Amino acid sequence: MSEVTTLPPIVAAIRESRRALARLLTRIENRAAAAELTALYPFGGKAHLIGVTGAPGTGKSSLVNAMAKAYRAEGKTVSILAVDPTSPFSGGAVLGDRIRMRDLHGDAGVFIRSMATRGNLGGIARTTLDMIRALDAADFDIVLIETVGAGQSEVEIASAAQTVIVVEAPGLGDDVQAIKAGILEIADILVVNKADNPGVESTLRALRAALDLGHRAERIMHHGKLMTIPAAPVVGEDSAWQTPIVQTVATDGTGVPELLAKIAEHRTYLRESGVQRLRERASLSAEIEERLRDLLLARLIEQIGAARLQATIERVVERQIDPNSAAQALLTESRGAAEP
Ligand SMILES: Nc1nc2c(ncn2[C@@H]2O[C@H](COP(=O)(O)OP(=O)(O)OP(=O)(O)O)[C@@H](O)[C@H]2O)c(=O)[nH]1
Ligand SMILES: [Mg+2]
Known part of the structure; x- marks a missing residue:
């Protein structure tokens, strides 16, 4: 391909070699890939990024697996990123990988990566974003991001x-897990998996009732903040997205073609309504703000110096000064320190 010669080396490398991609993802996990992320950012934006979340054991890994197979049958390339912030050493991602290895192993059109999570949850969310950007730039048609929906940060990853x-x-308990966990708000599509198990009807009823109560504003979760962005510019009365409920049996693929059809419909909706742009803008602006906050804080702490910071903390502990005044004083002093 003549196009390849014009690509930055890192982009050419991750498109040509799965090993190069795997190594880049490791560097991203280690926070040692800033230059590569800068180089590859302009080459993303083409993949469809699909988040799959839900309570433990609902069948996310099995479903992601079945979806990957169905996309492969359509001739699309697929990458899977499994993030499990709840358990670094057990369950989740590892079990999921075992299922996938059995079903998808040896297919060059599929790339699988699970994220060994460490650090704080906000850090994991940001690392996940960077990894998604790498997979996107590596030119996969589909990027599937699987995470356990147990808390806010997991919701952030999915969104x-x-x-x-x-x-x-x-059958996972008396209540619908997503309603309890508060993750229904971020659902573009609801899946009732294990539709071969008893209790499907009551789960469907509970979900429909919860959806009826929900409002129509576009909401996204980003870096710990639930952000509400303007609803789609409405073309016709019924052009806003109604969250569909799809029943699946992930273990035998039942309902997966219907799910893929809904996903395709949603993608069309996102593009034609302008919602995709709105969401991107909102989440990028939140990301930039957060990165800026981190940079400023790091710079400030450097200017203040560890010794002075420690001394101030001691004074607050001894109640000689209150926390707000302490922060104000440190800020003022750091300004003085920054001047030549
Ligand atoms: N009967 C039935 N079992 C299923 C279905 N989908 C998944 N399972 C089984 O449910 C169990 C959990 O499936 P996983 O795909 O690992 O679920 P998960 O949500 O990824 O689990 P965690 O990653 O641990 O949160 C496995 O034993 C699957 O074989 C289904 O549609 N029907
Ligand atoms: Mg899993």
């Missing part, structure tokens, strides 16, 4: 995607 699928299953 780094363009289309968010919340997976529910009957």
Whole structure:
């Protein structure tokens, strides 16, 4: 391909070699890939980013697996990023990978990566964003991001995607898990998986009732903040997206073609309504703000110096000064220190 010669080396490398891609993802996990991320950013934006989240054991890994197979049958390339912030050493990602290795192993059109999570949850969310950007620039048609929907940060990870699928299953308890966890709000598509199990009807009823109560504003979760962005510019009365509920049996692929059809519909909706742009803008602006906050804080702490910071903390502990005055004083002093 003549196009390849014009690509930055890192982009050419990750498009040509899975090993180069894997190594880049490791550097991203280690926060040692700033230059590469800068180089590859302009080459993303083509993949469809699909988040799959839900309570433990609902069948997310099995579903992601079935979706990957169905996309492969359509001739699309697929990458899977499994993030499990709840358990670094057990369950989730590892079990999911085992299922995938059995079903998808040896297919060059599929790339699988699970994220060994470390650090704080906000850091994980940002690393996930960077990894998604790398997979996007590596030119996959589909990027599937799987995470356990157990808390806010997991919700954040899922909503780094363009289309968010919340997976529910009957028989995991008396209540619908997604309603309890508060992740229904971010669902673009709801899946009731394990539709072969008893209790499907009551799960469907509970979800429909919850959806009826929900409002229509576009909401996204980003870096710990639930942001409400303006609803889609409405062309016709019924052009706003109605969250569909799809029933699946991930283990045998039942309902997966219907799910893929809904995902495709959602992508069209995102583009034609302008919602995709709105979401991107909102989440990028939040990301830039957060990065700016981190940079400023690091710079400030450097200017203040560890010793002075420690001394001030001691004074607050001894109640000689209150925390707000302490922060104000440190800021003022750091300004003085920054001047030549
Ligand atoms: N009967 C039935 N079992 C299913 C279905 N989908 C998944 N399972 C089974 O449910 C169990 C959990 O499936 P996983 O795909 O690992 O679920 P998960 O949500 O990824 O689990 P965690 O990553 O641990 O949160 C496995 O034993 C699957 O074989 C389904 O549609 N029907
Ligand atoms: Mg899993």
